Amino acid sequence: xxxxxxxxxxxxxxxxxxxxxxxxxxxxxxxxxxxxxxxxxxxxxxxxxxxxxxxxxxxxxxxxxxxxxxxxxxxxxxxxxxxxxxxxxxxxxxxxxxxxxxxxxxxxxxxxxxxxxxxxxxxxxxxxxxxxxxxxxxxxxxxxxxxxxxxxxxxxxxxxxxxxxxxxxxxxxxxxxxxxxxxxxxxxxxxxxxxxxxxxxxxxxxxxxxxxxxxxxxxxxxxxxxxxxxxxxxxxxxxxxxxxxxxxxxxxxxxxxxxxxxxxxxxxxxxxxxxxxxxxxxxxxxxxxxxxxxxxxxxxxxxxxxxxxxxxxxxxxxxxxxxxxxxxxxxxxxxxxxxxxxxxxxxxxxxxxxxxxxxxxxxxxxxxxxxxxxxxxxxxxxxxxxxxxxxxxxxxxxxxxxxxxxxxxxxxxxxxxxxxxxxxxxxxxxxxxxxxxxxx
Amino acid sequence: xxxxxxxxxxxxxxxxxxxxxxxxxxxxxxxxxxxxxxxxxxxxxxxxxxxxxxxxxxxxxxxxxxxxxxxxxxxxxxxxxxxxxxxxxxxxxxxxxxxxxxxxxxxxxxxxxxxxxxxxxxxxxxxxxxxxxxxxxxxxxxxxxxxxxxxxxxxxxxxxxxxxxxxxxxxxxxxxxxxxxxxxxxxxxxxxxxxxxxxxxxxxxxxxxxxxxxxxxxxxxxxxxxxxxxxxxxxxxxxxxxxxxxxxxxxxxxxxxxxxxxxxxxxxxxxxxxxxxxxxxxxxxxxxxxxxxxxxxxxxxxxxxxxxxxxxxxxxxxxxxxxxxxxxxxxxxxxxxxxxxxxxxxxxxxxxxxxxxxxxxxxxxxxxxx
Numbered sequence: 029x030x031x032x033x034x035x036x037x038x039x040x041x042x043x044x045x046x047x048x049x050x051x052x053x054x055x056x057x058x059x060x061x062x063x064x065x066x067x068x069x070x071x072x073x074x075x076x077x078x079x080x081x082x083x084x085x086x087x088x089x090x091x092x093x094x095x096x097x098x099x100x101x102x103x104x105x106x107x108x109x110x111x112x113x114x115x116x117x118x119x120x121x122x123x124x125x126x127x128x129x130x131x132x133x134x135x136x137x138x139x140x141x142x143x144x145x146x147x148x149x150x151x152x153x154x155x156x157x158x159x160x161x162x163x164x165x166x167x168x169x170x171x172x173x174x175x176x177x178x179x180x181x182x183x184x185x186x187x188x189x190x191x192x193x194x195x196x197x198x199x200x201x202x203x204x205x206x207x208x209x210x211x212x213x214x215x216x217x218x219x220x221x222x223x224x225x226x227x228x229x230x231x232x233x234x235x236x237x238x239x240x241x242x243x244x245x246x247x248x249x250x251x252x253x254x255x256x257x258x259x260x261x262x263x264x265x266x267x268x269x270x271x272x273x274x275x276x277x278x279x280x281x282x283x284x285x286x287x288x289x290x291x292x293x294x295x296x297x298x299x300x301x302x303x304x305x306x307x308x309x310x311x312x313x314x315x316x317x318x319x320x321x322x323x324x325x326x327x328x329x330x331x332x333x334x335x336x337x338x339x340x341x342x343x344x345x346x347x348x349x350x351x352x353x354x355x356x357x358x359x360x361x362x363x364x365x366x367x368x369x370x371x372x373x374x375x376x377x378x379x380x381x382x383x384x385x386x387x388x389x390x391x392x393x394x395x396x397x398x399x400x401x402x403x404x405x406x407x408x409x410x411x412x413x414x415x416x417x418x419x420x421x422x423x424x425x426x427x428x429x430x431x432x433x434x435x436x437x438x439x440x441x442x443x444x445x446x447x448x449x450x451x452x453x454x455x456x457x458x459x460x461x462x463x464x465x466x467x468x
Numbered sequence: 469x470x471x472x473x474x475x476x477x478x479x480x481x482x483x484x485x486x487x488x489x490x491x492x493x494x495x496x497x498x499x500x501x502x503x504x505x506x507x508x509x510x511x512x513x514x515x516x517x518x519x520x521x522x523x524x525x526x527x528x529x530x531x532x533x534x535x536x537x538x539x540x541x542x543x544x545x546x547x548x549x550x551x552x553x554x555x556x557x558x559x560x561x562x563x564x565x566x567x568x569x570x571x572x573x574x575x576x577x578x579x580x581x582x583x584x585x586x587x588x589x590x591x592x593x594x595x596x597x598x599x600x601x602x603x604x605x606x607x608x609x610x611x612x613x614x615x616x617x618x619x620x621x622x623x624x625x626x627x628x629x630x631x632x633x634x635x636x637x638x639x640x641x642x643x644x645x646x647x648x649x650x651x652x653x654x655x656x657x658x659x660x661x662x663x664x665x666x667x668x669x670x671x672x673x674x675x676x677x678x679x680x681x682x683x684x685x686x687x688x689x690x691x692x693x694x695x696x697x698x699x700x701x702x703x704x705x706x707x708x709x710x711x712x713x714x715x716x717x718x719x720x721x722x723x724x725x726x727x728x729x730x731x732x733x734x735x736x737x738x739x740x741x742x743x744x745x746x747x748x749x750x751x752x753x754x755x756x757x758x759x760x761x762x763x764x765x766x767x768x769x770x771x772x773x774x775x776x777x778x779x780x781x782x783x784x785x786x787x788x789x790x791x792x793x794x795x796x797x798x799x800x801x802x803x804x805x806x807x808x809x810x811x812x813x814x815x816x817x818x819x820x821x822x823x824x825x826x827x828x829x830x831x832x833x834x835x836x837x838x
Contacts, residue, residue, distance in 0.1 A: 095800040105799045119797050125790075126799050129752040130658055132674070132745045136544055143538045155658040155750075234656050265645065265657060429654075455654065 061320035064366040064376055069383055072359040075333075080340045082116050087123055088339055089146035091137055091160075093153035095126035098268055099312040100293040104152045104177070104331055111335035130155025138163035138174065148173040148342040150335070154238075157181060157192075164190040173342050177331070178238065180451045182350045184427050193334050194450035195354030198245035199386045200327030200361040202393045203379050204309045205249020207325045207366060208287050210375045211307050212254045221286055223256040229280030230261045231273050231290035231297045235466050237425075239263075241445060241452035242291045245393045246309070247461055252398070253378065260285060262464045270296040280464075281306050287324075298323070307370050314364040324370040325379075329354065330362045351450040356387040394443035396420070399458045408456055417459065419443065424453040484828045497822045504818030508811045515810070519803065520796055527792060534791025535784055543675040545780075545787055547745075550682035551737060553779040555761035557682075557689045557772055558733030561726045562615075563762075564693065564770045565706045567622070571633030573758025574640035575614045575731045577749070579738020581644050582610035584662065584749040587742075588651065591664025599665045603743055604736075611735020612728045614640065619727030623720035637758070641751050648750070661747035667740075678740050685733065690772040702726055734758075767815065785811055 090108045092101040105124065112122040123146060125137045134156045141149050142163070149172060151160050157179040164174040164187050175191045176182070182192035212226045228250060232239045247259045262280055264272040273296030277288050281304050289309035290297040295318060301308035302319040310319075310326035334354055341348045354360020366376060385391035400417030401408055410433040412421035423433025426448045437444050437453065445454045457463070513524025520527070535545045555572055562569040583603040590599050618632035648659050670676040693699040701722050705712045709719050742749055764782055768774035789804030796803075 092799070097800060101799075122797065123794060124797065124799050125794055127790075127801060129755060130750065131748070131752060132661075136540065140538070140540055140544075143540055154656050158660050236654060236656050265649075267656070425654075 061316050061323070062368040063316070064368050064371055064373065066325075066363055066365050066376055066379065068362075069356050069359070069387065071357060071387065073357055075337065075340070077115065077336060077340045080115070080343050082121070082339075082343065085145060086117070086339075086343065087121050087141075087144065087146040088112060088117060088335070089138075089141035089144070089149035090122065090124045091128050091134060091141070091149065091151040091156060092124065092126045093128065093130065093156070094268070098293050099295075100267065101126070101152060103312050103328055104150075107331035108150075108335055111332045111339065114332070115336055115339050117339070128156070130159070132159065134159035135163045135166075139166060139169070142166075142169055142172050146172060148175065148338050150175045150177070150338065152177050154178045161185055161187060161190055173338065173348055175334075175338050175348065178451050180426075180449060183449050191338075191348045191350055191352065192450050193352040193354070194446060194452070195329040195334075195358075195360040196356070196446050197327065197329050197361055198241050198393050198445055198452065198454070199356055199383075200329075200363060201242050201245040202249035202252075202386070203363055203383055204289070204325050204327045205246040205251075206253055206378050206382055207371055207375050208246070208289065208307070208309050209250035209253035209257060210372075210378060211324055211370055212250065212257060212287060214372075215286060216254075225284070225286065226254055226257045227285050228257060228259045229277065229283070229285030229288045230259055231276045231280070231288065231292055232261050232263045233267050233292045234265065235263060235463075237455045238452045239291045240457070241454035243289075244454060244456070244458055244461065246289055247458075248393060248398060249382075251460065252382075257460070259461045260464055261461060263466065264292055266292070268293045270294040273297045274300045277301060278304070310364075316364075316367055320367070321369055323367045325366045326364045328362060328364070330360055333358045333360050353446045353450040356383055392442045394445055394454060396438060396441050396443060399460070401456055401458055411456060419456065422456060424448070424455070426453050481829045484826045486824050487827050489823060489825050492822060500818050500821050501815070504814040505811075508814035511810050511814070512807050515806070516792075520798075522796065526795075530792045530795040531785075531788030533795075534788040537791070541787070543673060545783060547675045547678050548787065549776075549780045549783040550678040551740065552757055552761060552764060552783055553682045553775060554678070554685055554737040554740065555734060555757055556764040556768070556775050556779055557685055558730055558737060559761050560689060560730075560765045560770050560772065560775070561693065561699075561702055562730040563765055565702045565723065565726050567619070567723060567727065568630040569615065569618075569633050569727070569730060570630050570759070570762065571615065571618065571636045572734050572761050573754050573756070574633075574637035575611045575734035576738040576741070576754045576758050577637075577640045577644060577751075578614045579607040579611040579735030580742035580746075580749045580753050581640070581647070581738070582606045582735070583665070583739050583742035584659070585647070587662045587665040587747070588659075591662055596665055600667065600743065603665050604739055607739035607742070608732040608735040611733070611738060612731040615727045615731025615734065616724065619724045623723045644749055644753075645751055658750055659748045663747075665743055666747050667744040674745050677744050681736070681740060685736070686772050686776060689733075693770075693772070698722075698725070763812075781815075 092104060094101045096102045096105055108122060123141060123144060128134050128137045130153055134151065138149055138160055157176050160174050160176050163169060173189050175193060177193055179192040182190050208228060215221045216223050216226060230243045232243055243261055250257045260280060260283060262276040264276055266272060273290060273292045273294050277297035277300035280288060287307045288297055288301050291311055293312065298308050298310055298315040298319045301322045306322060307324050308319060308322050309324050312328045314326050316323040334352060338348055363379065382391060396419045401411055401413050401419045402417065403411050403413045410423040411419055414420050419438060421436055422438045422443060424435050424437040425433050426435040428434060435448050437448060443454060445452060513527055516522050516527040517524060535541055555576055559569055559572045586599060586603045586606055614636055618629050618636060621627040621632060622629045645657055648657055652659055667677055701717050704717060705719055705722050712719050741753055746753060760782060764775055764778045768778045785808050789807045793804050
């Protein structure tokens with residue numbers, strides 16, 4: 029009897045925990061914050077997938093480094109579910125493997141998905157790449173497509189069923205930077221700070237091209253509306269470390285940074301900003317519920333268009349691009365709605381205008397006339413800089429990690445990011461941005 | 469006389485009371501354990517029905533298919549069990565001595581790190597036939613050093629070994645991350661798999677070698693603990709250091725020696741992970757198995773043979789619930805963690821019924837009959 033009671037009690041306890049946890053995610057309103065809606069880009073290309081009928085035995089496999097608890101992975105999971113729904117896949121046709129480390133286990137997970145009959149398999153983390161490539165080469169994988177986000181080797185690996193994808197998220201960061209710059213302008217106008225005090229702080233994960241490309245584009249976006257802005261960057265050495273990100277944000281604030289943004293996946297930095305009352309530009313999704321006073325805007329990659337593309341191409345039996353780069357026009361680079369506490373309709377209009385220019389090519393984020401570069405014996409060694417500090421040529425590491433670089437990427441006064449491969453390779457350190465630590 | 473009897477009767481006897489068992493026949497103990505697992509399965513089924521709205525049958529078949537659904541899954545299961553078993557065996561000599569070594573995670577990691585260190589600097593310069601033995605020795609030595617440092621401090625200055633070994637885990641993790649940063653300065657804290665010093669594959673895969681090593685180590689640890697003089701010394705020191713000193717055992721020597729063995733075995737597990745499976749090292753290499761191994765060793769009551777079954781059970785649960793989440797389309801680990809928690813609740817709880825028994829109050833009717 030006593031045992032039965034124990035069973036019942038533990039079951040109730042366990043059940044209530046699950047219910048409690050699941051209800052956390054739903055959330056209610058957004059506190060005092062009023063959303064300023066950002067209209068979607070008006071000319072998003074809608075590929076025609078009406079010819080695609082999903083075979084009954086078709087399966088789409090997804091491998092995630094972490095699970096929904098990480099904003100990074102949640103972004104992929106949500107997109108996969110949405111793509112599956114829009115393409116008419118049933119629940120059992122989307123097979124997800126979460127918490128797969130960047131080790132041999134990833135290869136086993138991918139091959140297990142092959143065993144389960146998956147036709148196309150996607151992995152979401154940079155460190156999965158090598159194992160996905162091994163799985164693609166394995167016996168029995170010949171008719172399965174392997175796709176990988178943020179990877180760099182598909183264009184040199186010469187493996188027909190292995191593909192890389194990314195998006196021109198630097199354009200999204202640039203647009204978010206405009207919102208940041210306008211918030212700084214507001215502070216200057218209100219007399220809270222002087223123009224020379226307009227300093228932003230940035231919490232980065234690693235000194236890795238994706239992060240460098242991200243913070244530089246964010247800075248250039250802010251600079252396009254607030255010319256005196258400067259920025260300091262603090263690295264944490266982890267993609268997800270709540271404490272380190274929080275401490276980094278706090279330390280930047282205490283150094284006089286008036287606005288913070290981050291490229292790391294936890295709520296550490298946004299929470300620190302909300303507590304200190306410092307405006308924050310987020311990444312991977314809106315943080316307005318947790319930070320109603322300080323959230324400005326967030327950019328993210330919407331992977332839904334890519335997932336729909338690889339599902340369609342696999343079923344059609346047509347080739348998937350080695351390097352696929354999502355853009356504003358494909359609907360892959362998106363921004364959330366803004367917060368009326370930190371932005372105005374003017375900000376929305378500025379973002380919409382710049383977005384159209386970026387999409388039609390009249391504006392370039394890495395236009396070399398918009399920033400200067402200092403070259404020394406140890407800094408920016410692959411750059412060629414003229415007497416005015418303008419970047420005239422740059423040997424980027426596109427095909428490998430050769431110290432001298434392998435590809436000339438500055439053309440017609442523009443650093444051509446995500447053109448020679450989808451994953452970012454912009455790793456120039458431009459003037460105006462100070463790295464506080466580069467040990468990571 | 470009569471009055472007294474009435475008084476005694478008026479004191480209400482509890483429904484049952486707990487009595488320590490003097491001994492229990494082995495089959496009865498296993499019957500209780502089996503009953504606990506059945507009860508845990510029932511509870512899991514019930515919970516799945518409430519939360520996931522899936523039939524218990526679906527849940528069990530999903531969990532089982534996670535292990536037996538394909539030959540690859542069976543091999544994965546065997547390999548994961550073998551690695552967990554290796555680490556559990558490694559921590560056992562120390563635990564038997566009541567040295568609370570919580571540093572297996574770090575000891576395995578430095579073992580793996582030492583292998584990769586050799587692969588990185590010697591790979592391609594010396595043939596694999598020489599490189600692999602070097603890696604083997606360096607890994608075992610690294611694990612031994614990592615466990616030996618807290619042991620020396622404990623033996624000489626009576627420092628707290630639980631905290632000390634725990635702290636050594638973090639040093640190991642940072643050492644790995646720091647070195648990878650030096651090797652790959654513009655990366656994301658990861659080193660790609662290296663093509664040197666990879667252990668040979670058996671039957672076309674990297675599964676069987678770990679299993680073979682685990683079987684050998686199980687036998688060695690069993691014999692060492694049960695039949696060797698050193699194994700006996702470990703038991704005596706574990707029971708009472710004063711007794712050990714009284715009968716002339718050099719307690720300091722035993723502590724340090726045992727931890728060196730324990731650490732070296734952890735280093736061996738690290739060697740198997742780095743040279744046999746991943747061919748690289750990262751902060752995820754051990755993935756918490758160093759802590760799970762503590763649980764396995766305890767549940768098996770430090771018996772190497774029982775450890776085989778316990779590590780298989782733990783691996784079964786982890787791999788099986790992972791498959792359950794995949795089959796339900798759930799993208800988080802909350803539910804599988806709860807299922808594993810329930811299982812352990814019952815399994816650990818049943819040990820109570822093996823050590824103690826409940827004596828129920830005799831019913832009034834029987835009393836009257838007397």
